[in-house]
Amino acid sequence: xxxxxxxxxxxxxxxxxxxxxxxxxxxxxxxxxxxxxxxxxxxxxxxxxxxxxxxxxxxxxxxxxxxxxxxxxxxxxxxxxxxxxxxxxxxxxxxxxxxxxxxxxxxxxxxxxxxxxxxxxxxxxxxxxxxxxxxxxxxxxxxxxxxxxxxxxxxxxxxxxxxxxxxxxxxxxxxxxxxxxxxxxxxxxxxxxxxxxxxxxxxxxxxxxxxxxxxxxxxxxxxxxxxxxxxxxxxxxxxxxxxxxxxxxxxxxxxxxxxxxxxxxxxxxxxxxxxxxxxxxxxxxxxxxxxxxxxxxxxxxxxxxxxxxxxxxxxxxxxxxxxxxxxxxxxxxxxxxxxxxxxxxxxxxxxxxxxxxxxxxxxxxxxxxxxxxxxxxxxxxxxxxxxxxxxxxxxxxxxxxxxxxxxxxxxxx
Amino acid sequence: xxxxxxxxxxxxxxxxxxxxxxxxxxxxxxxxxxxxxxxxxxxxxxxxxxxxxxxxxxxxxxxxxxxxxxxxxxxxxxxxxxxxxxxxxxxxxxxxxxxxxxxxxxxxxxxxxxxxxxxxxxxxxxxxxxxxxxxxxxxxxxxxxxxxxxxxxxxxxxxxxxxxxxxxxxxxxxxxxxxxxxxxxxxxxxxxxxxxxxxxxxxxxxxxxxxxxxxxxxxxxxxxxxxxxxxxxxxxxxxxxxxxxxxxxxxxxxxxxxxxxxxxxxxxxxxxxxxxxx
Ligand SMILES: Cc1ncc(COP(=O)(O)O)c(C=O)c1O
Numbered sequence: 019x020x021x022x023x024x025x026x027x028x029x030x031x032x033x034x035x036x037x038x039x040x041x042x043x044x045x046x047x048x049x050x051x052x053x054x055x056x057x058x059x060x061x062x063x064x065x066x067x068x069x070x071x072x073x074x075x076x077x078x079x080x081x082x083x084x085x086x087x088x089x090x091x092x093x094x095x096x097x098x099x100x101x102x103x104x105x106x107x108x109x110x111x112x113x114x115x116x117x118x119x120x121x122x123x124x125x126x127x128x129x130x131x132x133x134x135x136x137x138x139x140x141x142x143x144x145x146x147x148x149x150x151x152x153x154x155x156x157x158x159x160x161x162x163x164x165x166x167x168x169x170x171x172x173x174x175x176x177x178x179x180x181x182x183x184x185x186x187x188x189x190x191x192x193x194x195x196x197x198x199x200x201x202x203x204x205x206x207x208x209x210x211x212x213x214x215x216x217x218x219x220x221x222x223x224x225x226x227x228x229x230x231x232x233x234x235x236x237x238x239x240x241x242x243x244x245x246x247x248x249x250x251x252x253x254x255x256x257x258x259x260x261x262x263x264x265x266x267x268x269x270x271x272x273x274x275x276x277x278x279x280x281x282x283x284x285x286x287x288x289x290x291x292x293x294x295x296x297x298x299x300x301x302x303x304x305x306x307x308x309x310x311x312x313x314x315x316x317x318x319x320x321x322x323x324x325x326x327x328x329x330x331x332x333x334x335x336x337x338x339x340x341x342x343x344x345x346x347x348x349x350x351x352x353x354x355x356x357x358x359x360x361x362x363x364x365x366x367x368x369x370x371x372x373x374x375x376x377x378x379x380x381x382x383x384x385x386x387x388x389x390x391x392x393x394x395x396x397x398x399x400x401x402x403x404x405x406x407x408x409x410x411x412x413x414x415x416x417x418x419x420x421x422x423x424x425x426x427x428x429x430x431x
Numbered sequence: 432x433x434x435x436x437x438x439x440x441x442x443x444x445x446x447x448x449x450x451x452x453x454x455x456x457x458x459x460x461x462x463x464x465x466x467x468x469x470x471x472x473x474x475x476x477x478x479x480x481x482x483x484x485x486x487x488x489x490x491x492x493x494x495x496x497x498x499x500x501x502x503x504x505x506x507x508x509x510x511x512x513x514x515x516x517x518x519x520x521x522x523x524x525x526x527x528x529x530x531x532x533x534x535x536x537x538x539x540x541x542x543x544x545x546x547x548x549x550x551x552x553x554x555x556x557x558x559x560x561x562x563x564x565x566x567x568x569x570x571x572x573x574x575x576x577x578x579x580x581x582x583x584x585x586x587x588x589x590x591x592x593x594x595x596x597x598x599x600x601x602x603x604x605x606x607x608x609x610x611x612x613x614x615x616x617x618x619x620x621x622x623x624x625x626x627x628x629x630x631x632x633x634x635x636x637x638x639x640x641x642x643x644x645x646x647x648x649x650x651x652x653x654x655x656x657x658x659x660x661x662x663x664x665x666x667x668x669x670x671x672x673x674x675x676x677x678x679x680x681x682x683x684x685x686x687x688x689x690x691x692x693x694x695x696x697x698x699x700x701x702x703x704x705x706x707x708x709x
Contacts, residue, residue: 036569044569044570045567045569045570046538046565046566046567046570047565047567048493048494048564048565048567048588048590049567049587049588049589049590049592049593049601049612050590050591050592050612050615050616051592052567052569052592052593052597053592053593053594053597054592199497199500199504200490200491200504205491206491209491209492209493212493213493213494213495213496213617216494216615216616216617217614217615217616217617217620217621219592219615220615314539314542314543315537315538315539315542315565315566315573316491316539317491317493318565320573323539325539325543327543328512328513328540328543329489329513329539329540329541329542329543330489330490330507330539330540331490331491331539
C-alpha cells in the first residue's frame, strides 16, 4: 500500500480525482450518502499517508490471514495440458494460493483493510452484502476480530442454498438478514445493504465485498487486494527470474482479478485474462457483463451491466454464487474498453469439469469461482510455448461448493 | 427557466398567493398496470394535487422502502416499458394542460438511450421536471446539461446529511424546487420530527429562493398540515402507493378521497381559506 508509483501515462494511476476510470466508475448514490462517501475518501487518503495504518494492515495480513501465501508450480496440471498440446507448447502454470488464507479466499484481505478504515472513522457497526457467503464470513470474521457489531444481508434464496456459511456467520457473532425482495440473490442483498446504510449513516460502515460501488470503494478494494499481485510479482521473480507472460483470474465484481493484475498493468509484456461466468452459455442465462451487457448505472457506479433495452437490470446466472452478479467493477470495464485485459467467458459445465480436474491432478479443491480461471488456463496454456509462464489466481477453496457440485453431478451426499 | 411562465413555477406561485403549501403527490407509472394509471393520475388531480410526481419503475430501487419497491415490481411485472411511461405523460398533458408533471426515478432507465434522448422525450411529452435519485451533483454531466438545454427542471435533493458546506454544491444547477428529504433513510419508513423539519426548511430558505418541498415519511393529513405551515410544498408518496397496492385497478376513487383529505388539511392552513370559511 505504500509503493504506488505514479508514472506519467501509467495504467496504474486511475481513477481520476472524481473516481472515474475512463468513462466508468463515479459516485451514483442518493444525496444522503454523498457526504459519507466524501468523508470516506478523505479518511482513506489520510490512512494511506499514515505509516502506522500500513504497518497494522501488513501485520494482520501476516499474523492473522497467513500471508504471504505461496506461488505454487502446478506441475501435474502443466504436464497434463502439454500432453494434449503440439510439441513445444504448453505454458508452465503457477497457482497463486489465495485459498490458503484464513477463511479460505482472498475476501479477507479487503475486509481487514476496510475494518481498519471503519475503526479510523469511529464506526462501531459494520454491514456487508454476500452471495455465496464468502464475503459475509470474511466480514463477520473481522467484525469479531475488531469487536464490532455486524449485520450481513443475504438473498433469501442464497440463505437457503448456503446453509453452512450462514451458520458460520452466526457462530462468528453476526446477524444474518435474509433479503426477500427482488430476485432474492446478491444484487438484492446489495440493494438492502444500501437501504440499511442510508438509514444508519451516522454509526455504520459498509464493507463492500468487491471492487465496485461508488468511489472510493473500487479504488480502495483494489489497493487492499493488490497484495496478491505484489506478492506474485516478487515470488515469480525469485523463482523464475522474470515476469510472467500471462495472468488469469476469475471476475465476479473483480476484486481478486484487479488485485492480481494491478501491480503488472504497466508491464506491457504481461498479458491478462479476466474470466467471466458464462453460465448456461452466452445465448442463455449467464453472468458475463462484458460479453453480454452494456454500460449503465447501478449500485453507485457506471459500468457494464446485464440489462434490457429499457435499462432494467436482468437476472444473472452462474453455478458459482460468487460470480452470480449482473455487473462488474468499473476498472474492469475500462481495462476491457482500452484492450489492456482480455475477458473470456467460461460456462458452468467447463468450470465443473475443471473443478474436478484440479482436485484430481493437484490435490487442490478450488472454489467454483476459481475453477472458471482454471478452465480458461486449460484453453490458453496449450496455445503458449512451453517456456512461457502463466499465473492463475486460485482465489478460494472449494469446500463451500461441494454440495453444489455434488448435486450438479447427480451425487447424493 | 425559473421564469414564472413555466408550469412548475406558476403553480408554486399560485399556491403561495393562496397562502398554502403545494400538494405534491407520487405514484408509480404502470402500477398496477399501464391501463389503470390514467384514472389514478386523474384522481390525484381531482383530489387536489398541485404537482404530480410520476415514478419510473426500476428493477433495483435502492432508495425506496417496501411500499414503493413493491409498486416498482408490480409495474414491471405487468409489463410497463419506458415508451408506455412517455405515452402516459403525453396523454396526461392533453387532459391536464396546467398541472405540472415531474418524472422521478433512477439513472439507468433514464440514461440507457442517452441523456439527449431522455430530455427530448420529456420535452415532447410535456414533462416539467425530473428527479434522478442516484445522480448527485458530482455526476451532473450525465443528465443535467441535456435537461437544461431542453428546458426541463432538474430537481435536486437536500437531506439531513447535507451540511452548510455542501448545500451550495446541491443548489448549483438545481431548479424547479428543492426537495428536502426529511429523514436520512428510504421512502415510507420513519417520520421526521416536526422541529427538525422546521429547522431544515429555515436553513434551506436562507440559502435559496427556490420553493422548498418536504417529503419522505409524510403519511397523514395532520403531518401534511404541520409541514405545510413551514414549507412551500409537501410530498406524499408511500401512503398513496399503499392505497394503489391494496385496491389495484379499482384504486382511483380511494386515491382521490385520500388526496382530498391531504389537500383539505393544507387549505386549512391558508388565511384566505379561513376567511372564506368563516
Ligand atoms: C473464491 C472467490 N473467488 C472469486 C469471487 C468473485 O469476486 P471478485 O470478482 O470480487 O474477486 C468470489 C466471490 O464471492 C469468491 O468467493
